[in-house]
Structure formats: C-alpha cells, structure tokens
Amino acid sequence: MMVPDYLISVLLTAHNSEKFLPDTLASLEKACHGVEQYIEFILINDASVDNTAALLDDFSRRHPQAKVFNIDYRNIGRVRNFGVQQCSGEYITMLDGDDQLLADALADIVRYLKSHRPDALFTALNEVYESRPQHITWQGLQAETLSRHQAIEKFLIHRDLQAHFIGQFIKRTILLAHPFPDYTCYEDAWLFPEILVSSHAIAYSRQSPYLYFKRGNSLSSQLDKHKISLLVSATQHMDEVLQERYRNLLSCHWINIAHKHRQALDNPDDRKQVIEAITKIRPLSFLFDSKIRTSFKKKYLALKLNKPL
Structure with missing residues (x-):
C-alpha cells in the first residue's frame, strides 16, 4: 500500500492537556475542512498523567492520517526533534495542545503552498488572553514575499513575527537540518534565527490561522x-x-x-x-x-x- 504524499504535517505536542485538548482537536478538524487528504497529524503525548493519551488515541481512530506517539522526555526541545523525525509532509507546522486553529484556515494555506512552494510561510499569531475573550475568524491568507533581510528585521522587532514555531509552515528538510536544542523552554527562540538565515524563499502573512492562548501557567511566564x-x-x-x-x-x-x-x-x-x-x-x-x-x-x-x- 502506497504512503500518501502529504503537503503538511501538523505536529501537535501535549503534556497533561486534557482540559484544553478536546477544543484543540476539534479546531484542527475544522481547520482542515476540504483539504484533509493533504495533511497528516503527528500527535505527541509527552509524559502526561491525565487523559491526554486517551484523547489523542480516540482522535487517531477517527482519522487515518493521524499517528500517536507516547514518550517520556519532559523536555520540549527533545519532544519537537522527535516529532519532526516522525513527519513526512513537505511542510511542518506546530500546534500546542492547549491552543487552537481557525476554521477553514488550512485550505487557503494548502493552496498557497502548492502554488508557490516557499521555504517558509511565516504568520503573525492571534494572541488570546483568558481574561479578554475574543471572537476571531479566518479572513483569508494575505501572503507577501519577504527578503531574508526583511524577515530577520521583522523577527527582531518582534511585533509581527515572534520566535515561535506554532503557526509557521517550514519545509521539513530545513527543520531536519537544524534541530532544536535540548531546552525545557526557549528552544524556539534559540532555533528561529537559524531557520531565518537558512530560508531563501520566504512568505509572510499578517492573517494567522493560529490562536495562541496566553495562560498564566505557561513555561515562559513562570521564570526561575x-x-x-x-x-x-x-x-x-x-x-x-x-x-x-x-x-x-x-x-x-x-x-x-x-x-x-x-x-x-x-x-x-x-x-x-x-x-x-x-x-x-x-x-x-x-x-x-x-x-x-x-x-x-x-x-x-x-x-x-x-x-x-
């Protein structure tokens, strides 16, 4: 049996995420509406002691393009590297187990990636604060081409392009060549500059498919x-x-x-x-x-x- 050629691998990582995971997985289904055949789901459960594994298993039973991996790394850098190794899509995008994607968003992105084939499609993030609920809907992809220099400046200014791999679409070959460090946090900030200088054809969209929930208990909000x-x-x-x-x-x-x-x-x-x-x-x-x-x-x-x- 031939393995499908996927355009996008959605790499979802979760650790004790049972409170948020049902909404995350439901949003993933809605985001892929109409383009499911182009997208695989790589679902990583890292050392969870709650119902995370069961939720991922249930999702995978309903989606033949989904694969579940249970690991015990307790280190997001190692988790991401493991996940990248499991992906087969031309592009990889990452989804945290407590965030969401916008309905129908990936259909536009699939069409863009198929027709333009950039090294990376970067997007801004829709930041959602628990204390300030917002209703955000997909307004369509509005991609522009950036030079590497423009992308680096946009990243360093840190308003429109942040050091996150969530919500970004990067060629798998680039991520395989540039692994994450074995960090428990800030692994993305460490690696992102390498991805920028390794990318030649770069696209950017202010419209993002990603809902990034800013929660008070995130790894980077409780600094020691x-x-x-x-x-x-x-x-x-x-x-x-x-x-x-x-x-x-x-x-x-x-x-x-x-x-x-x-x-x-x-x-x-x-x-x-x-x-x-x-x-x-x-x-x-x-x-x-x-x-x-x-x-x-x-x-x-x-x-x-x-x-x-």
Whole structure:
C-alpha cells in the first residue's frame, strides 16, 4: 500500500492537556475542512498523567492520517526533534495542545503552498488572553514575499513575527537540518534565527490561522533562574547567528533581559554575557536608529544611568 504524499504535517505536542485538548482537536478538524487528504497529524503525548493519551488515541481512530506517539522526555526541545523525525509532509507546522486553529484556515494555506512552494510561510499569531475573550475568524491568507533581510528585521522587532514555531509552515528538510536544542523552554527562540538565515524563499502573512492562548501557567511566564539562563543562552545564540549587521536590533533583546531580570541574574556567566552585550551598544547609532522603539531607548538610558549590573 502506497504512503500518501502529504503537503503538511501538523505536529501537535501535549503534556497533561486534557482540559484544553478536546477544543484543540476539534479546531484542527475544522481547520482542515476540504483539504484533509493533504495533511497528516503527528500527535505527541509527552509524559502526561491525565487523559491526554486517551484523547489523542480516540482522535487517531477517527482519522487515518493521524499517528500517536507516547514518550517520556519532559523536555520540549527533545519532544519537537522527535516529532519532526516522525513527519513526512513537505511542510511542518506546530500546534500546542492547549491552543487552537481557525476554521477553514488550512485550505487557503494548502493552496498557497502548492502554488508557490516557499521555504517558509511565516504568520503573525492571534494572541488570546483568558481574561479578554475574543471572537476571531479566518479572513483569508494575505501572503507577501519577504527578503531574508526583511524577515530577520521583522523577527527582531518582534511585533509581527515572534520566535515561535506554532503557526509557521517550514519545509521539513530545513527543520531536519537544524534541530532544536535540548531546552525545557526557549528552544524556539534559540532555533528561529537559524531557520531565518537558512530560508531563501520566504512568505509572510499578517492573517494567522493560529490562536495562541496566553495562560498564566505557561513555561515562559513562570521564570526561575534556570529558565533565565536558557533565555540568555538563546539570546546569545541569536547574536552569534545574526551578527553585527543587526547589532542595534539585537541589543533590544539584551536590554529587555537586563531590564526585566536584573535581580535574577545570579549566574556569573549569564551576568557577564548580558554586560558584554550591553557594552557592545554604540550609543549614538542605537539612539538615532529609527527602527528602535522609543521604549527601548529609554530602557537603555536608564541602564546607563543606574548602577551597573
């Protein structure tokens, strides 16, 4: 029996997600309406102790293009790498077990990917806060072509393109060549710059198929010293990949760490990296750069006027 040639692999990862998973899976079904034959579902249950595995198994029984894998990694970087290895689609998009996709969205994306075949289709994310419910519907894909330089700047400015693999459509060959680090968080921030510089044909859409639920208990919202170390490491890797051409925009990310986590930078190596990055900033170039938001210029001046880190 021949294996279907899928255009898209949806890589869903879940850990103790039984509260949200039914809505996530229902949204996945609705998002694929009419184009199911082009899409496979790779469903990863990582070390759940609730009903997550049973929910994924039930979904897979109803969808022949679904495969379920039960693993015990407890490490999102390793989980994502494992999942990528299981995918067979030309493109991979990622879905967290507590987020959702918009109804009918993937039909437009399938048509676009089939006709244009970019290395990556990046989209903005629809951020949904539990305290502020919103009704968001799919308005159609509005894709534009970006140069690599434009995509990197959009990413570093961090408004329209964030360091998330959820809601993005990236060629499987690129993800196989660039694995995630074994991080428990910020694995996406570490890898995203590599994907940008490895992509040649890049498309971007402000219209996103993805509902990204901002919950208070997310891995990156509850920072401890270990997670801050991972953030510093990811930012350092970003710096190494993107280098001096983007120095001013890179500096904004270092300023953010110094501004937000000043008191928690207990690790001497982390503190040293942040200090060195802030020291690299050329004051006049940074302050007169029109691409730098005023808020970052103010934070930089505050850091210079206050006591050293």
